[in-house]
Amino acid sequence: MSKKIVIAGAGIGGLCAALAFAKRGFEVAVYEQSPQLGEVGAGLQLSPNAMHVLQALGVAEQVKTKGFRPKSAVMRHYHTGKTYFTVPLGDLATQKYGIDYVHIHRADLHAILQQACEALQLPIYLGQGVQGYCQTTQNLSIQFENGVSLDADLLIGADGIKSKVQACMLGQTAAQFTGQVAWRGVVAANKLPQGLIKPNANLWVGPGKHFVSYYLRGGELVNFVAVQERTDWQKESWNEPGDIHELRETFTGWHPEVTELLAATESCFLWALFDRQPLSQWTDHNVALLGDACHPMLPFLAQGAAMAIEDSYVLAHYLATENNTASALKTYQEQRLTRTREIQLGARKNASLYHMISPLDQAKLAVLSGLSTMGLSDSLAANKLDPIYAYNIVEQLN
Numbered sequence: 370m371s372k373k374i375v376i377a378g379a380g381i382g383g384l385c386a387a388l389a390f391a392k393r394g395f396e397v398a399v400y401e402q403s404p405q406l407g408e409v410g411a412g413l414q415l416s417p418n419a420m421h422v423l424q425a426l427g428v429a430e431q432v433k434t435k436g437f438r439p440k441s442a443v444m445r446h447y448h449t450g451k452t453y454f455t456v457p458l459g460d461l462a463t464q465k466y467g468i469d470y471v472h473i474h475r476a477d478l479h480a481i482l483q484q485a486c487e488a489l490q491l492p493i494y495l496g497q498g499v500q501g502y503c504q505t506t507q508n509l510s511i512q513f514e515n516g517v518s519l520d521a522d523l524l525i526g527a528d529g530i531k532s533k534v535q536a537c538m539l540g541q542t543a544a545q546f547t548g549q550v551a552w553r554g555v556v557a558a559n560k561l562p563q564g565l566i567k568p569n570a571n572l573w574v575g576p577g578k579h580f581v582s583y584y585l586r587g588g589e590l591v592n593f594v595a596v597q598e599r600t601d602w603q604k605e606s607w608n609e610p611g612d613i614h615e616l617r618e619t620f621t622g623w624h625p626e627v628t629e630l631l632a633a634t635e636s637c638f639l640w641a642l643f644d645r646q647p648l649s650q651w652t653d654h655n656v657a658l659l660g661d662a663c664h665p666m667l668p669f670l671a672q673g674a675a676m677a678i679e680d681s682y683v684l685a686h687y688l689a690t691e692n693n694t695a696s697a698l699k700t701y702q703e704q705r706l707t708r709t710r711e712i713q714l715g716a717r718k719n720a721s722l723y724h725m726i727s728p729l730d731q732a733k734l735a736v737l738s739g740l741s742t743m744g745l746s747d748s749l750a751a752n753k754l755d756p757i758y759a760y761n762i763v764e765q766l767n
């Protein structure tokens with residue numbers, strides 16, 4: 370049990386992994402490249418599959434207190450507002466999945482995880498970027514960007530989409546620009562006309578674009594993400610400012626729930642979306658990847674962080690229950706590959722559907738619209754989300 374584990378990256382995946390390892394009795398330290406800890410000012414949807422793990426890690430109550438429970442997930446036409454489907458969340462999701470569906474500010478979730486790590490006295494070293502690793506049958510040595518190196522029993526690359534651990538494991542390959550950008554922002558709810566934003570996960574779909582809005586912090590804030598097919602902007606940074614006038618213009622003619630929200634918004638960020646083909650290898654003897662480092666995905670199923678959270682639990686479980694580290698890592702990889710691959714590909718399919726790209730997508734939307742008039746589309750949509758949300762890895766592994 371006294372394995373010394375080094376985690377590269379103190380994002381949501383890295384901190385969840387630190388907690389999961391510590392709860393299994395491992396000695397763990399996190400090394401973060403950034404000189405400061407924190408997360409950007411944006412929202413995150415946490416579905417029940419992620420919440421089960423957060424509960425096992427002891428932080429679900431804080432997440433619920435800081436978050437917002439949406440009533441439903443609703444998809445509507447960008448202009449007419451016609452509903453394609455409504456999937457009940459709120460109390461019905463809690464009954465169905467045994468735990469809440471929650472919207473939370475990323476910085477709040479990150480702070481909760483950080484405090485939980487501090488309570489367990491887990492070291493988090495800042496300004497310590499991992500450059501790569503070398504391993505022999507006897508030894509694993511981790512190299513840092515500042516030239517220092519460190520021996521450990523195990524290295525976990527939780528270092529995001531531009532993972533240096535992945536590059537060292539598999540050779541350098543750049544993540545691919547998806548031809549889509551995301552504008553995002555957060556607005557105080559009291560700056561908006563009362564009742565404008567419904568207490569749902571609101572999704573508006575239209576040609577070449579879609580728009581998502583939802584409440585955070587018990588309803589104090591409204592988060593939005595506006596996605597556009599566009600190739601002239603390829604900066605992949607959460608902190609690159611966007612032009613609010615251009616954003617308003619881009620969504621001119623959309624439903625007033627979208628345009629009035631944008632009219633009340635003072636600033637926004639613009640960020641190019643990247644992903645990778647699903648990988649077939651995430652481990653190399655005593656080194657493993659998790660989260661965006663091995664399965665970055667488009668955010669159109671809201672599952673990237675949820676998958677990193679699930680990964681952390683599965684990885685800690687097999688390390689604690691199998692004697693041989695390399696085989697525990699292989700079991701982890703086998704357990705996770707199919708699920709994350711399906712969700713990566715499912716998110717891509719949603720991009721095409723939401724943006725009405727092909728005649729087939731347009732036909733599917735017309736069918737959904739017709740079924741919705743007959744009250745039949747809601748269960749169809751719920752059935753598609755069920756395999757994602759009803760997946761309770763904590764129960765499965767216990």
Ligand SMILES: Cc1cc2nc3c(=O)[nH]c(=O)nc-3n(C[C@H](O)[C@H](O)[C@H](O)COP(=O)(O)OP(=O)(O)OC[C@H]3O[C@@H](n4cnc5c(N)ncnc54)[C@H](O)[C@@H]3O)c2cc1C
Binds near residue numbers: 379414497499534
């Ligand atoms: C617009 C948008 C909306 C989204 N919405 C949702 C949602 O609603 N629900 C959901 O589940 N997911 C969502 N996601 C996906 C989610 O944001 C990511 O999947 C998640 O943040 C991945 O976590 P991670 O810890 O793997 O990586 P990251 O969050 O990228 O964290 C990596 C960490 O590693 C550090 N690091 C990088 N390189 C090094 C290095 N060499 N050495 C040490 N440290 C390093 C970084 O500074 C960072 O702290 C969304 C994504 C986008 C773009």
